[in-house]
Amino acid sequence: MSDLNLPALAEVGKRNNDIKTPIAMQEINEAYIACGFGWFHIRLLAISFVGFVAGVLVSNSTAYLLPSAECDLNMSLVQKGLLNAIPYSGMLLSTVIAGFLTDTFGRKTFVTLGFGGMFIFMFISASSQTYEVLITAKFFEGILFATSFSAAVTLTTEYCHNRIRDQVFLCQSSFAAIAQIIIAAMSFAILMNDWKFNLGGFLELNTWNFYLYLMSLWSVSACLLYTIFIPESPKYLITQKKFNEARNILIKMYTMNTGKPENTFPYPNLWKDKLPQQVEEASKENLCKAFKHQIVVGLRNVKPMFRRPLVLYLLMISFSQFLIMGVYNVLRLWYPQLSTIVEHYSTGTNSNLCSMLDAYTADLKTAVTNSSSSDVCVVTPSGAETYINSMIIGCVCLLPYFVSGVIVNRVGKKPLLIAAGVITTAITLSVQWANSKAAIVSLFAIDTAVGQVLLSLNQALTVELFPTTTRTLAISMIMVAGRIGTLTANVAFPVLLDMGCGVPFFTLTGMVMCVTAISLFLPSAKK
Incomplete structure (x- = not known):
């Protein structure tokens, strides 16, 4: 395990308190194996699913x-375009800072704060009456999503022993695809209505306001469920030398998974001979000093991440994440617009996607040239086809997780990364020549599905290569790179599209080819 490479966390005054954390990490893995996989993990995954929907x-x-x-x-x-991009700007602002603080102060704190804050600002965005209020609320939603996401992913994986971690990680990653199906279905059910409500002229609510109100229930539910049902990660507690609290959580986890009484737990005396008095000593210190101590310890813990070989792994994985998220989010976020274009520009002949997009951009230039100030704004809500196709894509995105979840331990993450990169390269290159609605939907579905697997495998490799004390920060840093890729690609896509339809698709293909090449140099397994 990468946890075996943990550095010392702090110097302890007494000799009997000088614990070697890597040995404790070995012991906790054995305890996890004894706990098995059961109702505790099912509940954890169910709650993380609610959180994933809120995040998506x-x-x-x-x-x-x-x-x-x-x-x-x-x-x-x-x-x-700015409203679409603003959440990612918020994510960029907070991701690394939140990752460092999560590794320093705990996973659960930032999960609950993140989802709770998301609910507050989603409620504000739902009540907004002006564009300025909505975009400001969306910016803070992005900040708080980044605060909760890395902590939630890390919290789930740190409750698993190394024999099931990859499967659980892939299962959790598949929640993003399920979330897309649920969101498309809820959007279809809500936004097709014509709801209006006027509160004394002070607050005028339309269908999209009610839509955001209803969607905010996911984030407040995630906050409450994590707060009530999920304790802090035992692995994090060990790094803080809170062995007694970690052991009690393991015992509760054991009884819930196996149904056996507490006295049958195979390791009843786990760490009892190693209990430092750190918690009691900290309670006697000034809170400001304790905070500064945690910061110093956190900075000491991240040093190995910027030394070889971890720094090389971080650079390669971050660049891969930049490219993968750029391609994936362009395809995912632009699909509704492209679907609408296909719906209106499909002539029933053998015209392919690129000919339709070129016709659309030509008409757009003409419309801008001939526009008049007397034009009246007319609401053009999305048709049912957009929502149905989005749900189809979400369903297809689920399939690769079942395949990769079964073979990931046998084949390994590196071969799967290479295979997924080759498939995505071929599909991305060919989608521009699709000449029917069915072909376009199919190719986009396969492309986004395999792209999502690329994302989850890249993140799973990060979890494996980086130790517990830097794991959340490492995930946060690669997510920063990925979100920069998303912003860059989404800004560049319409510019490249204006040059000709083939230009953006060839560019996206080249980006995936680079991901495949980088995968060849990543380690096959952790040492």
């Missing part, structure tokens, strides 16, 4: 509400 909503909900809110908020095309 931060970026996905905007794409669905834009047609309904366009006239209410007087949004131009540029403002729409």
Whole structure:
């Protein structure tokens, strides 16, 4: 395990308190094996699923509400693009800082704070009457999503022994695909209505306002469920030398998974001879000193991440994440718009996607040239086809997780990364020549499905290569790179599209080829 390479966390005054944390990490893995996989993990995964839906909503909900809110908020095309991008700007601002603080102060704290804060700002965005209020709330949603996401992923994986960790990680990653299906279905059910409510002229609510109100229930549910049912990660507690608390959590986990009484736990005296008095000593110190001590310890723990070989792994994985998220989110976020173009520009002949996109961009230039100030804003809500196709893509995105979850331990993450990269390269290159609605939906579905597997494998490799004290920070840093890739690719896509339809698709293909090449140099297994 990578946990065996943990550095010393702090110097302890007494000799009998000088514990070697890597040995404790070996012991906790054995305890996890004794606990097995059962109801505790099922409950943990169910709660993380609620959190994933809440997180996906931060970026996905905007794409669905834009047609309904366009006239209410007087949004131009540029403002729409900015509204789509603003959550990622918030994520960039907080990801690394949140990752460092999560490794220093614990996973559960930031999970509950993140989801609780997301609910507050989703409620504000749902109540917004102006574009400025909505975009500000979306910015803070992005900040708080980044705060909760890395901590939630790390918390789940740190409750698993190394024999089941990869399967659990892939299972959790598949929640993003399920979330897309649920969000598309809820959007279809809500946004197709025409709801209006006026509160004394002070607050005028339309369908898209109610849509955001209902969607905010996911984040508040995640906050409450994590707070009530999920304790802090035992692995994190060990790094803080809170052995007694970690052992008690393991015992509860054992009884829930096996149904056996506490006295049958195979390791009843685990760490009892190693209990330092760190908690009692900390309670006697000044809170400010304790905070500074935690910061110093946290900075000491991240040093190995910026030394070889970890720093090389971090650079390669971060660049891969930059490319993967750029390609994946361009395909995912632009699909509703492309689907609408296909719906209106499909002539029933053998015209392919690129010919339809070129016709659309030509018409757009003409419309801009001939526009008049007397034009009236007309609401054009999305048709049922957009939502149905989005649900189809979400369903297809589930399939690779079942395959990769079964073979990941036999084949390994590196071969799967290479295979997924080759498949994504071929599909991304060919999608521009699709000449029917069915072919376009199929190719986009396969492309996004395999792209999502690339993302989860890249993150799973990070979890494996980096030790507990730097794991959340490492995940946060690769997510920063990925979100920069998302922003860059989404800004560049319309510019490249204006040059000709083939230009962006060849560019995306080249990006996936680079990911495949980088995968060849990554380690096959952790040492």
